Amino acid sequence: MYEVYINAVRGNSLFKGIKDNDLLSLLECTRPEVISFQKGETVIMSGEKLKGIGIVVSGGVDVIKETAGGDRYIFAKLGRGAVFAEAAAFLNPSIAPVTVASAGKSEIMFLPAERVIFSCEKSCNFHSIMIRNILEILSNKAMLLNKKIEYLTIKSMRGRISAYLLNIYNKSKKTSFKIPYSKSDLADYLGVTRPSMSRELGRMRDEGIINFNGRDFEIIDLNRLAGSVKY
Amino acid sequence: MYEVYINAVRGNSLFKGIKDNDLLSLLECTRPEVISFQKGETVIMSGEKLKGIGIVVSGGVDVIKETAGGDRYIFAKLGRGAVFAEAAAFLNPSIAPVTVASAGKSEIMFLPAERVIFSCEKSCNFHSIMIRNILEILSNKAMLLNKKIEYLTIKSMRGRISAYLLNIYNKSKKTSFKIPYSKSDLADYLGVTRPSMSRELGRMRDEGIINFNGRDFEIIDLNRLAGSVKY
DNA sequence: TACGGTCTGTAACCATGGCTACAAAATCAA
DNA sequence: TTGATTTTGTAGCCATGGTTACAGACCGTA
Numbered sequence A, B: 001m002y003e004v005y006i007n008a009v010r011g012n013s014l015f016k017g018i019k020d021n022d023l024l025s026l027l028e029c030t031r032p033e034v035i036s037f038q039k040g041e042t043v044i045m046s047g048e049k050l051k052g053i054g055i056v057v058s059g060g061v062d063v064i065k066e067t068a069g070g071d072r073y074i075f076a077k078l079g080r081g082a083v084f085a086e087a088a089a090f091l092n093p094s095i096a097p098v099t100v101a102s103a104g105k106s107e108i109m110f111l112p113a114e115r116v117i118f119s120c121e122k123s124c125n126f127h128s129i130m131i132r133n134i135l136e137i138l139s140n141k142a143m144l145l146n147k148k149i150e151y152l153t154i155k156s157m158r159g160r161i162s163a164y165l166l167n168i169y170n171k172s173k174k175t176s177f178k179i180p181y182s183k184s185d186l187a188d189y190l191g192v193t194r195p196s197m198s199r200e201l202g203r204m205r206d207e208g209i210i211n212f213n214g215r216d217f218e219i220i221d222l223n224r225l226a227g228s229v230k231y
Numbered sequence C: 001t002a003c004g005g006t007c008t009g010t011a012a013c014c015a016t017g018g019c020t021a022c023a024a025a026a027t028c029a030a
Numbered sequence D: 001t002t003g004a005t006t007t008t009g010t011a012g013c014c015a016t017g018g019t020t021a022c023a024g025a026c027c028g029t030a
Helices: A003-009 A020-030 A113-117 A126-153 A157-172 A183-190 A194-206 A222-227 B003-009 B020-030 B113-117 B126-153 B157-172 B183-190 B194-206 B222-227
Strands: A033-037 A042-044 A053-066 A072-078 A099-111 A176-178 A210-213 A216-219 B033-037 B042-044 B053-066 B072-078 B099-111 B176-178 B210-213 B216-219
Touching: A003 A020, A003 A053, A003 A099, A020 A113, A020 A126, A033 A053, A042 A053, A099 A113, A113 A126, A113 B126, A126 A157, A126 A183, A126 B113, A126 B126, A157 A176, A157 A183, A157 A194, A157 A216, A157 A222, A183 A194, A194 A210, B003 B020, B003 B053, B003 B099, B020 B113, B020 B126, B042 B053, B099 B113, B113 B126, B126 B157, B126 B183, B157 B176, B157 B183, B157 B194, B157 B216, B157 B222, B183 B194, B194 B210
Parallel strands: none
Antiparallel strands: A033 A099, A042 A099, A053 A072, A053 A099, A176 A216, A210 A216, B033 B099, B042 B099, B053 B072, B053 B099, B176 B216, B210 B216
């Protein structure tokens, strides 16, 4: 019965390194539940018990944060192949910290965390591959979150921008690169408003520290860029 | 040779649920390296390859962030029993994102990540317990980091304070509680300056929303507290 | 090529909250 | 108890960056 999903989940970070026929056994062994949702339907309700790790098999979902006051805002948009609730699923009790709603039609696979952890009777050896994958996913997530906190900890906007650009520079060792965000998304990510960031970027260009055009950025004065990062 | 460390690592979150004699086998099987450091010595150098997951066996360490400009500041202080580098250790390549220095004399155990993941020839079954522990540690960490980002995403200081207090209220369902931070530490955690926070707390008290004394807080007007959380 | 939608730059206005400095209070060790 | 150290409250000053508003640029679609 899981044959139909093989194509959809093949190559997913959760199943990396598992061959197709093993993947089918794995699914039959862990028996994930696959549920279809219509646009707007609730996939996960904040505060409720989780069915397991979520995998977007088709369509997409919105991760929604609700404020104590009742406002809602979209925290993240996830497309096909995305894995969510991977951290909360391994906690006891596993309570969803956010609400997830279907954006359009979608199919979501819920993989019970305990069936991942405990080897089955047949003790299929790809369990251990999946566990390694999960460790990698969780570690990656923790690193990304740490990075973001690092930026948000910097008080001045120029500092945040500089730290962000320097981080890319340090990884690529190139002073010219393309950033993966639009300007508005970058402003969001850095926790500042778009017009303010636009103004600051303009200043930094005027001062001869950087240059940019669309998503292409160039670091002109590496020293002054580094100098503006103060925590 | 690992007998001397049993007492120090027993009860550590990494070894939770493993009995003493199993623990000894586990250590002999995973062969962690234990190194002594003097005050100020570098335990981990940012950018270098990690020896594995770090466990503070005795003494304490400081986690140090270095800015691109060369400034250093203490990101966290870890005491006996603390586990560090648990996320970076599972990545490939496993590069330290921060510097860790010994505060005073200390003994640090480095547990190679790959020896945790891959079951040994004897396939000791406590491997799987440890893996579950690590999954829990990483998940917990991701949840904590997420929570912090949630606070930092809120623009107004009153909103951050309110979200923080409401979070405690939601967990305890009590309107009176003791917070685990000093005021200055709380200000740090929420990413604001202490005098500013002090001023804002005073205002909230004047307006009859909260009351506090030292680390004891009382929520007086839950609705208005919830109303000030805006992302 | 005309249209709607989204993204981006710019500018003026001003509120939030950072900074500094000082004194009172609390905590701790001797 | 006393003195030293850390934590906390308070106040004034003002810079950073949020807000709003508008117009031009850009993009995909029909």
